[in-house]
Amino acid sequence: MSPRTKGKGASSFGIGTTSVLTETVARVLLLPTVVAAVAILVKGYAQPGDGFAAGVVASLGVMLQHLALGRREAERLAVVRHAPILAGAGLVLSLLVATVPLLLGDPVLTHYPRPGGHVIYLGTLELITPVLFDVGIFLLVFGSVVGTMNAFARTISEEQEYAGPGDSGLEYEE
Amino acid sequence: MTTLLVLPAGIAWIVAAVLAPMDGRKPVWSWIAAAGLAASFVASVLLVFETLEGGPVETVAGGWPEGVGITLRADVLGASFAAVSLAVLLAAFVHEVLVGVRSRTFPALVLFLAAGLSGLFLTRDIFNFYVFFEISMTSAYILTGYREKDPQVRAAFIFAVVNLLGSVVFLFGIAAIYHVTGSLDMEVVAERIARVKPASILPIATSFFVAFSLKLGLFPFHFWLPAVYVGSHPSVAAILSGALANIGSYGFLRFGAGLMPKELGFGALVLLVLGVASIVYGALQAISRHATNEVMAYSAIGQVGYILVALAIGGPVGYAAAVVYAIVNALNKALVFLASGIRGPLAGAAFAVGAFSIAGVPPAAGFVGKVALFQTSIDAEGTFRSAALLVLIFVGSALSFLYSFQVYQRGFLAREGGDNRRPSPRAARTLTVALAVLVLALGLWPEPLLVLGEESANLLLEPPNRGLAEGGAP
Numbered sequence: 001m002s003p004r005t006k007g008k009g010a011s012s013f014g015i016g017t018t019s020v021l022t023e024t025v026a027r028v029l030l031l032p033t034v035v036a037a038v039a040i041l042v043k044g045y046a047q048p049g050d051g052f053a054a055g056v057v058a059s060l061g062v063m064l065q066h067l068a069l070g071r072r073e074a075e076r077l078a079v080v081r082h083a084p085i086l087a088g089a090g091l092v093l094s095l096l097v098a099t100v101p102l103l104l105g106d107p108v109l110t111h112y113p114r115p116g117g118h119v120i121y122l123g124t125l126e127l128i129t130p131v132l133f134d135v136g137i138f139l140l141v142f143g144s145v146v147g148t149m150n151a152f153a154r155t156i157s158e159e160q161e162y163a164g165p166g167d168s169g170l171e172y173e174e
Numbered sequence: 175m176t177t178l179l180v181l182p183a184g185i186a187w188i189v190a191a192v193l194a195p196m197d198g199r200k201p202v203w204s205w206i207a208a209a210g211l212a213a214s215f216v217a218s219v220l221l222v223f224e225t226l227e228g229g230p231v232e233t234v235a236g237g238w239p240e241g242v243g244i245t246l247r248a249d250v251l252g253a254s255f256a257a258v259s260l261a262v263l264l265a266a267f268v269h270e271v272l273v274g275v276r277s278r279t280f281p282a283l284v285l286f287l288a289a290g291l292s293g294l295f296l297t298r299d300i301f302n303f304y305v306f307f308e309i310s311m312t313s314a315y316i317l318t319g320y321r322e323k324d325p326q327v328r329a330a331f332i333f334a335v336v337n338l339l340g341s342v343v344f345l346f347g348i349a350a351i352y353h354v355t356g357s358l359d360m361e362v363v364a365e366r367i368a369r370v371k372p373a374s375i376l377p378i379a380t381s382f383f384v385a386f387s388l389k390l391g392l393f394p395f396h397f398w399l400p401a402v403y404v405g406s407h408p409s410v411a412a413i414l415s416g417a418l419a420n421i422g423s424y425g426f427l428r429f430g431a432g433l434m435p436k437e438l439g440f441g442a443l444v445l446l447v448l449g450v451a452s453i454v455y456g457a458l459q460a461i462s463r464h465a466t467n468e469v470m471a472y473s474a475i476g477q478v479g480y481i482l483v484a485l486a487i488g489g490p491v492g493y494a495a496a497v498v499y500a501i502v503n504a505l506n507k508a509l510v511f512l513a514s515g516i517r518g519p520l521a522g523a524a525f526a527v528g529a530f531s532i533a534g535v536p537p538a539a540g541f542v543g544k545v546a547l548f549q550t551s552i553d554a555e556g557t558f559r560s561a562a563l564l565v566l567i568f569v570g571s572a573l574s575f576l577y578s579f580q581v582y583q584r585g586f587l588a589r590e591g592g593d594n595r596r597p598s599p600r601a602a603r604t605l606t607v608a609l610a611v612l613v614l615a616l617g618l619w620p621e622p623l624l625v626l627g628e629e630s631a632n633l634l635l636e637p638p639n640r641g642l643a644e645g646g647a648p
Contacts (some may be wrong), residue, residue: 095187
């Protein structure tokens with residue numbers, strides 16, 4: 001299979017250009033990936049899933065954009081541009097949820113409302129502080145994975161620009 | 175005092191998260207980071223006193239019942255390792271700040287490393303241990319590349335590749351131990367392993383041994399160590415050998431002596447042979463090298479051999495000697511690597527204290543470690559083995575004296591008058607001298623060290639807590 005087919009987009013990772021089909025599918029798949037990630041995040045309290053897995057799934061969606069559409073297209077998403085901030089905010093949020101109970105005299109990571117307390121439901125999701133913790137983990141994982149991808153993509157595209165137009169900068173077996 | 179238990183890792187972690195987006199090259203952020211590290215260190219020292227007086231401190235995260243939630247625990251062994259590692263980190267970090275931080279991420283990375291290290295020394299859950307282990311390793315991979323010149327990047331690459339392999343081996347061991355015992359809580363695991371036939375635990379014990387040996391750089395697993403310690407920046411080398419390598423010695427003590435004492439007994443002969451091989455190999459290689467940090471890198475291989483020998487002999491005396499030696503070794507290594515990075519008056523004196531402490535010359539702290547080892551060897555089973563070990567430790571010390579003297583002569587005596595390079599900032603030199611004074615003080619007043627060693631050994635020899643056995647079916 002030749003990677004040099006007819007589409008316009010250039011992949012972030014220097015795999016030549018991609019076909020129109022790949023580009024369209026990549027665009028269409030972004031939203032479902034995010035929905036799946038959110039589902040994994042909120043289902044984690046009764047079924048397999050948690051913030052970590054959700055973060056990985058969501059960043060796979062962004063990875064697809066990078067691969068199919070290239071860095072410039074992928075970075076049109078604000079969350080992709082600001083990935084490091086998301087990661088930092090997520091870490092701080094999780095740490096706060098973990099340590100605030102200490103100030104209230106409870107063990108670290110205690111969740112509120114305590115068992116038996118009054119809980120607000122949003123559908124089947126219980127609004128308890130561990131949800132915030134998991135959202136923090138989600139942001140941390142998503143932010144750091146996407147940030148790492150951006151860093152790689154930027155390095156590769158700088159190399160390509162250096163090599164001049166029409167040259168991918170890297171050699172591939174045809 | 176369960177809040178105190180969370181503080182060493184917690185303070186470092188929060189300060190690290192806050193500092194991560196800041197430009198660490200600006201002195202204000204560096205000093206905030208130093209204050210955070212110092213607070214963590216103070217908390218860990220308080221924890222050492224707390225555990226010495228009142229025994230282990232425990233808390234279950236989330237207020238869950240025991241056996242359900244993740245348990246954090248500080249005992250004498252963990253708290254002293256946390257305190258020593260944080261002390262080394264603090265010294266190395268302040269040293270770097272005084273010399274001049276050149277990377278915006280340096281302060282945050284050191285704090286993440288501090289959070290990871292203090293977390294793993296203060297947990298009772300094996301998987302939690304692994305998570306904190308990875309936090310500290312990941313920060314260490316990036317730290318090794320600090321200054322980003324070719325040697326550092328090469329060192330970081332080697333370090334990351336080899337230690338990721340080690341982490342995988344360790345993770346396999348954890349999965350296997352969960353498979354066999356059905357728990358990851360250290361006390362439950364210890365209690366259940368005691369009832370399982372050693373044959374099924376030996377492969378697991380071996381995988382843990384390999385993982386921690388890689389971390390420490392013991393003889394057959396040392397291949398990465400010289401390249402990394404020589405290539406990295408002096409204060410990073412001090413962090414790697416004085417703080418991060420403590421994971422290895424702590425792992426041997428906690429997992430070997432604490433969780434799998436029977437299996438440790440079966441492997442005693444192998445441990446002895448590897449330890450002896452490490453001592454001899456490290457010393458001979460160190461003598462044949464020229465550059466200061468190369469000599470010290472090989473010397474690090476030799477020094478950890480002594481810890482392994484003490485562990486192999488075991489018993490209250492052996493474990494105590496292993497703890498004492500590990501602590502002293504961490505301080506020695508931090509001191510020599512920091513001193514090798516500075517120039518000017520008193521740098522040579524500080525280095526000499528570290529080098530002769532490694533050789534075990536009184537009154538430096540290394541002498542206390544060597545005496546503990548002599549006692550251990552005398553305690554070893556069989557007259558022949560005792561005699562052989564005594565001779566070995568004597569020869570090893572003589573060899574380390576030789577290379578320490580060579581290095582001192584080449585690095586600091588010979589250059590007298592001929593060295594026109596600019597001396598390092600006075601504050602950096604003062605800090606290194608202060609560390610040297612600490613090493614001397616611990617040699618002159620070894621009581622605290624010996625108490626820590628003895629209490630840790632008692633803790634490791636205690637039978638596992640039977641009351642927890644009902645926590646769940648194995």
